[in-house]
Structures are given as structure tokens and as C-alpha cells.
Amino acid sequence: MADKVRIRMTVNGLEQRGEVEPRMLLVHYLRETLGLTGTHIGCDTSQCGACVVHVDGQAVKSCTLFAVQADGSSVTTIEGLVKDGQYHPVQEGFWEKHGLQCGFCTPGMIMAAADLLNKNSNPTDAEIRHALEGNLCRCTGYQNIVLAVQYAAAKMRGEPVTGAAD
């Protein structure tokens, strides 16, 4: 058996240390070792985006990264988006705009959308769709996901927002 490798990373602000087989994917480390099951696995081909997390502030597919590659990095998962008991504006947007049905794709969608809004605070619908190209949803038809991201963008710019009920 291949030698285990020592790793150390910050996950949602907490320092984690461990020994992993080199072949352990980051998504398995997060879900199985750390118990952070909010990050999902939807495919074996790196295409669905259910596993998107942030590594050093950038969206990555955690199923296409060995945990050893993230050694020394800072990782944020969907569990880490809540700040002081407050949902992240993208989480709120998905709630308000009904951006999910079964919810399986949602953690990855939210992490990918949050990455977009970190880089572009005022995206067009087309830019949102381009940024979410690597995230597949089998339920919603995407329309409400785009609305949810627009809601979050507006909220993060400090503009007034209205929810689904309004």
C-alpha cells in the first residue's frame, strides 16, 4: 500500500490535521473524515459541480483534487458560508427565489455562485449562466437559480431586494 501522507489544512476556519492515502479525494476527506456532508458527489466524470468548494478563495471541484493537493490550503465548504448565524446572501437568494427543488445540486451551485460574486458584483444573466456552466441541475431548469444569484448580487451591493412572496 502506498505510504500515507500527513496533511494540514484550514476548513471553515478550523485547523485540521490528518494522515491520508494519497488517492483520497478532497471530497471524501471533507465528507468521510471531517463529516462535512453538505458537499455532494453527483458524478464520476468531473462534470456536475455538486462537489464545488473554495480552496484558497477559488471555486474547485473537490472530486477532482486529491486531499494532499490541498495541503496547507484554506478550504470553505457550504457549511462555512453561514456567518454569525446569518445565511450568506447567495443562500438567502436560493431560499427567497426558490432556486432549488430536490436540493442535490444546491451546495455546489451556491459555492460556484459565491465565487462568481466575489469576482463580479454586478453580473448579467448571461454571465451568471456562463459561470454556472459546470454545475448541473436536473430539477429547476436554471431560471430560478439565475434569479437567486441576481438577488444575492443586489443584496451584496446593498440594494433593496424582494423575495418570492413579494
Add this chain to the structure above:
Amino acid sequence: MYTNQFSYHRVNTVQEAISLLQKNPDARLLAGGHSLIPAMKLRLSDPSALVDISRVAELKGIRQRGNTLVIGAMTTHSEIEDSALLKQLCPLLPEVAHIIGDPAVRNRGTLGGSLAHADPAADYPASMLALGASMKIVGSNGDRVVDADNFFTGMFATAIGSGEILTEIHVPVKTAGVGMAYETMMHPASRYAIVGVAAMVRMSGGVCQEARVGMTGAGHHAMRLSGLEAAVTGKPLDAATLSAACKSLVRPADLLGDHFASADYRAHLVDVYAQRALAAAAGKA
């Protein structure tokens, strides 16, 4: 899905990587991992050792050296997409990087990894041919520079020998009168090129002085459309010239075909996308 087992080695220099590759001929370099890891999961690739070059500082960064832009092999697609230097001096590469995969893929995948992997449907190779890029390859016997024309040798095959590393990609700085464009029909699920054509033209007084056209996706590896380059040089790149020149550019017998796009259809697409790429390049010159 887990891959098979392998031993993991992280290196800090190109020399360390080369000596590990020499000690273990079955070892593979790990760059962004966005071609290698999916292949390992599907057991299409099964290396016994991985040499992680992602933290080798000398493989990173984009800089100008005289009339040449030097791009480190470990530069990610996102870094190329966002590079102010490239946008100004070689706008074709950010344009191509922008449409590769999706943002998460672009945050990890690298230019060097894409070129070394030489997927027949990869996007960059067409632009490397159109730009007249060259690749610096380093091995235990020193280094050499290979022209893009001699770099892509077959399906998933390049001029990089065993135990060697692609370290730099050199592209010329754009000069006056030059326009460049990439036009592609993307696979709707994977976004890889079914057919992609990159064109670089140098115009003067409305006449094409020089043209380089690279094609990817359709054949076993990226190649230049030299007949087309010759046919348009010395002419204005108007609709009539282009539609006359872009006819039966490649033979279906030489192309790939699958359930998504037959070889005949790909041959037709090459004509269509070559015409669009040349027109777009001329429009930007």
C-alpha cells in the same frame, strides 16, 4: 470514486521532478489534475507514482521578454483568462481560456497540462498553431524548444519525451495589423471542441499579408490548414474570397467521427468555422 493507489511526491524544482521521473519511468507528472484525475478514476490511466509540480515556482507566471511572451507551464486557464498582459499583447489566449470547461476547471487546469495531454478536442492547440507558439521542454540532457508545428504528433501524443517536462510556452507579441480569433462548435455537455479553428492574420491596406490557421477537434491532433493559408494570402478577406477559399478543406477520411458528429459533418464544420475564424480575425486586425 477512488483511483488506484499511487505514491505521492511533491517537488519544488524542475530538476527534482526530472530526477523522480528518471528513477520511476511509470511515474506521471500531476499539474492541475483535470485530465489526469478523471482518467485515473476511470482506470484509463494507472500510474504507480505522481509527481506534483503545482508548487514549482519556476513553472508559474506570464512575462514579456522582448517580442516574446513567456508563459509558465503551470499557469492556470483562469490566470490566462484574466491576464492584463495577454489581453493587450496576445488577446487570443484569454479568449480561448474563457471558454474552456467551467470556472472550477479553469481554476485548476493548466496550459502546460492541456498541451502535454494533447486531447484531440482540446481548445488551446489550434491557437498555438495559429500564433506560431513554441514549447520549451526540459530533460536530463538539457533543454530544447519545439515549434507548435512539430509539437502535436498524434492523438494524446506530443514531442515531450519520457522523463521530460514542458516548462514554458513562448508566443509572439501581437504586431500592428494583426488580428486573431477562435471560433468553435462546443460539445454541449463537455464544452470541448467538436471543431475549433483559430486564425491569425496580418492585414495591410485591406489585403492579407500573412495567415496562420490551426484546427482542433476534428482530427487525431491539432493541425494547420496550410492550403487555406496560402489561398487567402495576398487577397482581401471579404465574404467572396472566404467562401471560395473555405471549401472541402479537409477530407472526412482523415477525421474523427462519433455518435455526436460524423466525420463528414466535422469536415463540413471545418469549412464553416475556418471561414468564421478568418472573418473574425480580419475584423479585429
